[in-house]
Amino acid sequence: MAKISHHKRLTIVPASADVGDDDGLDTAIELSASLISRLREVLDRSDQPVDHIACVLTTRPGEAHEPAVQAARSIVGALTLERGRRVRINLLVTHDESAGEVGETLELLDGDHGGFFAGSTFDLRRTA
């Protein structure tokens, strides 16, 4: 029987984070809790198994989002090690979810040659 691929895309938008306030830590904490919860929900669904999850994190230029980005990166990495070959999880970080490069990256990840990407972060922020 032909293998059926199941891809899931999670869109993540962190709350506003002012530079000089808490420098983004509260936002990182909130985002981490939310991302873990959403990933658990996807991974726990035995009726809708997935073999690839692309997390798309949209940050805003000028905001203190780096702690949130690094937290998301670590969550994706930890789950990659934890789940092994059962599911691939990758992270895209962008300033604009509708930008062409986001679609092109998702196309690569979900395509015939994207199967070795696991635990990777694609930093597509224009000012990165």
Place this chain on the structure above:
Amino acid sequence: MSILVTGAAGGIGAAIVDQLVEQGHDVVAHDLRPTSTRSGVTPIVGDLLADGFAGPLGDALGDAPLEAVIAAHGVDGSGTIEDLDDAKVSRILQINTATVARLYQSLYELLERHGGTFVVIASQAGLYAEPKNAAYCASKSALVAWVKDTAPRAATRGVAVRVLCPGCTETPLLLAAHERFAAAEGRDFHEVLDARRRSIPIGRFADVTETAAAAVYLAARDHRPSVLAVTGGEVLG
């Protein structure tokens, strides 16, 4: 528009050339030995270490606008510290690191004319130290750092400099390295190979077409990461 691929006779390099040609690009394929003669490919043979090689390379590129360079050349450098004599270390660092920067310097102006991209194929060994691989890790780590340093400056002139850090890709180079690891440990080659596969979270090596596709993705003019790891989860990037 043409794209130069170095190391084009190697496993990953040849797969990159194939994918670029399939996408309709004109490719100048460089290596120490003859490469593909398929339509759309201009082969050039020469040693990047040789003084004056930039001349013949420039001749091969001709007047066609240079869209991208993919530096996929390199040598295996595996071995314990006892295996690494001075000459071997020098050769690994010269080929894997110095020739890449030299290639960039010699082609930078051509790339600048048309807002091209310069993609370096490094390794996950450039992100994370590996045992019995000191010289190779040094050569690839230096490359990753060089790209991180060079990319912002190049970007102000319209040139994108990027680095791909692939994990274990099933190539003759990888198999030869594991043969040496096995010999050094007095273990069975296939046993060592299987253990290595199991150490990768997704449980296998990359096919050359997967690593090539990642390189071709980075060579696009569109916005891309400046550092990208494709390692099956073994090294998280």
